[in-house]
Amino acid sequence: MKNTYFDLIEQSFYFPQEGFDLKNDYLTFHGVSLKYLIEKYGTPFRFIYLPKIGDQIKKARNLFNRAIKNNAYKGKYHFCYCTKCNHFNHVINEALKHNVNIETSSSFDIDLVRYLHKKGKINKDIITVHNGYKTEEYLKKIIKLQESGFTNSIIVLDSINEFERLMKLKSKQKIKIGLRMAINEEAQSAYYTSRLGIQHNKILDFYKEKIKPSEKVELKMLHFFVDSGIKDTPYYWGEFQKALKLYVELKKECADLESFNLGGGFPIRNHLGFEYNYEYMIHEIISNIKTACTKENVMEPDIYTEFGKYTVGEAGAIIFEVLEQKQQNDTENWYIINNSLMNTIPDAWSIQEKFILLPVNKWNNEYGRVNIGGISCDHSDYYNSEDFNQEVLLPSYNDSDEEPLYLGFFHTGAYQDSVSGYGGIKHCLIPAPKHVIIDRDDTGNIVDTVYREEQSVREMLDILGYLDEE
Numbered sequence: 001m002k003n004t005y006f007d008l009i010e011q012s013f014y015f016p017q018e019g020f021d022l023k024n025d026y027l028t029f030h031g032v033s034l035k036y037l038i039e040k041y042g043t044p045f046r047f048i049y050l051p052k053i054g055d056q057i058k059k060a061r062n063l064f065n066r067a068i069k070n071n072a073y074k075g076k077y078h079f080c081y082c083t084k085c086n087h088f089n090h091v092i093n094e095a096l097k098h099n100v101n102i103e104t105s106s107s108f109d110i111d112l113v114r115y116l117h118k119k120g121k122i123n124k125d126i127i128t129v130h131n132g133y134k135t136e137e138y139l140k141k142i143i144k145l146q147e148s149g150f151t152n153s154i155i156v157l158d159s160i161n162e163f164e165r166l167m168k169l170k171s172k173q174k175i176k177i178g179l180r181m182a183i184n185e186e187a188q189s190a191y192y193t194s195r196l197g198i199q200h201n202k203i204l205d206f207y208k209e210k211i212k213p214s215e216k217v218e219l220k221m222l223h224f225f226v227d228s229g230i231k232d233t234p235y236y237w238g239e240f241q242k243a244l245k246l247y248v249e250l251k252k253e254c255a256d257l258e259s260f261n262l263g264g265g266f267p268i269r270n271h272l273g274f275e276y277n278y279e280y281m282i283h284e285i286i287s288n289i290k291t292a293c294t295k296e297n298v299m300e301p302d303i304y305t306e307f308g309k310y311t312v313g314e315a316g317a318i319i320f321e322v323l324e325q326k327q328q329n330d331t332e333n334w335y336i337i338n339n340s341l342m343n344t345i346p347d348a349w350s351i352q353e354k355f356i357l358l359p360v361n362k363w364n365n366e367y368g369r370v371n372i373g374g375i376s377c378d379h380s381d382y383y384n385s386e387d388f389n390q391e392v393l394l395p396s397y398n399d400s401d402e403e404p405l406y407l408g409f410f411h412t413g414a415y416q417d418s419v420s421g422y423g424g425i426k427h428c429l430i431p432a433p434k435h436v437i438i439d440r441d442d443t444g445n446i447v448d449t450v451y452r453e454e455q456s457v458r459e460m461l462d463i464l465g466y467l468d469e470e
Contacts, residue, residue, distance in 0.1 A: 005359065005367040005395040013272040019052075019314070019410075020272070020358065027360045029317060029410065032438055032446055034360045038406055041450070043321040044339040044433040048413055050094045051440055052315035057081075057098040060266070060307060063279055067286040068303075075289075075300040078259075080129055083109055085308030085414040086316075090437050090451065093121065095311060101127035101152075103306040107138035110145055124149040129178070129261065129304065131223070134162045143171050154178050156223045156261070158196060160206055167216060177211070178221030178261065179203055181246060183239045196225065200246055207250060218256045221304070222247045225263025230281055240285075244292050251298040260289065261304040268313040268411055270354045309414040316413025318344050318433070319360065322405040323375070325397075333370050335394065337407065339433055340374035342381045343426045345412055346419045349380050357383070357392065360406035365395035372407070376428040423455065425463055431455035 006022075009015050021028050026035040030049050037047065057079060064077040081095045082103040096116070104110060110130075116122045128150060130142050139155070139162075146153045156178035157163050166175065182197035198206065211219055224243035226236055244260075251257050262285070267276055286303070293300045320337035327333050347353035357372075369391045374381035384392055397405050423432055435451040461467055 003366055004364050005393075006363040008367055008393060009272070009363075015272065017272065020356075022363060025361065025363060027358055027363075027408065029408070032448075034319065034406070034408065037436065037438075037448065038319060038360065040448070041434055041436055043319050043406065044337070044344070045436055045454075046316065046318040046344065046412070046417075046433055047436040047438055047448075048088075048091065048312075049315050049317075049438045050090065052413075053091065053094045053312055054098050056307075056311050056314065057095065057100060059278070060305065060310065061098075063282045064286070064303065064305075067279075067283045070283070071286050071290050073286050073290050073300055075302045078127060078302060078304045080127065080304060080306045081311055082131075082306045082308035083112065084418065086312045087112070087418065088451075091312055091315075091413075092116070096121055100311075101129070103129045103131055103308075105132035107135060107141050110138070110141040113145065113150075125152060126150070127152040128154070129221070129223075129306065130155045131158070131180070131306075133158060134165070136165070139166055139169060143169060143175065146175065147172050152176075154220055154259075156180050156221065157198070159198060160202075160210070163206075163210060163217075167214070171216065174215075175217045176220045177217050178223050178259070179207070179219065179250075180223040180225065180263075181243050183224070183226055183243075194227070197223070200242055203246060204249055204253070207253060212253065219250070219254050220256060221259040221261050222250060222257065222301075223261040223263055225261075227264060229264050229267050230262065230285075231267065232277070232281060232284075240288070244289060247301065248292055248296045248298055251293075251301075252296070258299075258301055259304055260301040261306070263306055265305065265307040266310040268310055268414075269356065270411060271356060311414075313414040314411045316416070317408050317410045318412055318416075319406060319408050322397075322407060324399065325370075331369075333368065334373045335370045335405070335407070336373050336375060338375065340376040340378075340381055340427060340430045341372065341383050342374060342376060342378060343420055343430055344433060345383075345409055345416050347415060348383055348409075350419070352385070354385070355412055356410040357394075358408055358410065359395050360408055361403065362395040362397055362405055365397060367393050368396045370394050374430075376430055378427060381427075423452070423459075425460060426455075429460055431457075431460070 019030050061079050068077060078101055080101040080103040084105045113128060142155055154176045158180050180197035181200045182194050211217060226239055247260050290300055320339060322335045323338050324336050325333060342349055371382055371384040432455040434454045437449050437451050439447045441447050
């Protein structure tokens, strides 16, 4: 009996499923033929499917607004896109089509906000939430942004020291601020309390002693962020309740406080068996906040989220060709792909992040266990852990096959380009792959364009300073 890769997937998961299907024995992604893209652009290439971004924004907004209505909740919901997940112009433009607000992380982000306004992409009434460590330059730029008419700009203070430095700067108007609460990390973390934010047991006194007497600032937001994201675990709900209790205590002291920022976002699908009840989690969040506020007779806050990975992660993918297979011993077979995994999906080796890995073709072949290796000379340039008992199982093939095996890593749209340094110097001088943008026109037809060709030798030599010698 022949056990094909298709049999494996069909017996292990619901398939087809959202985003993934087969057409003429080739994988499709949201109805886009990957065979067509491979034939047109060659490999390797990365692409972003823009319509998925809007789908994610609408999904979150609809679920929050529905929970607000069902709970007779008096606050409003605000969706913020955190730019650090993917700064590309086409990505942010797509998000802005859906009336998102913006979360920034560094001083250059403020220049980006100004550019978007100059180009007519945003209005000055957009909400901008400013996170990250506040350098002097970052603080000064935010104040100038506020003074230029961005009245909904909120500086989320990461430390008491940031407040002291902010007080030394001149401002023509009251500065809107938020306070970030430091959370206790999960048990397996290398440290107990996050370096980000102010200890929760110091915030109330800090407000009473420093912020409340000041005529220069007004407290608008409490920011609560769990790095592992919004999950239905005792750990998450414990930190959430701690933050919620702090909000209620602050609200009793501060009439200006009106917003509760959930910070870290929803998980995204990183394997075909992924299950997460978004509707349940949102309902529980809204219900818990309402119950706590009603009990203490304080107004329910506006809810903010800063979804980055959730917004863009599932829109991205990278397609490789298997160059050759190497049977190194009785049990280890290597598939060598035509780029470097360290360069293109750095989260896979740096923080052991998992992505959906699927073959584009040969689904009717038998399957076997493999390791995937990049073409760099680094020992760490590999991927060998998936959802099947910590193994990667992929179609087997013969080296004499006319058509090579193509592999896709899916849901790579967040962080990979920024972490790897898009367009810069890569490990072993392996070039950044071609970058393709995929959209749909008003009639629903696919529109695909090359954003940037594969990085050239000349581009790398120029960065390294060799062309200066010519």
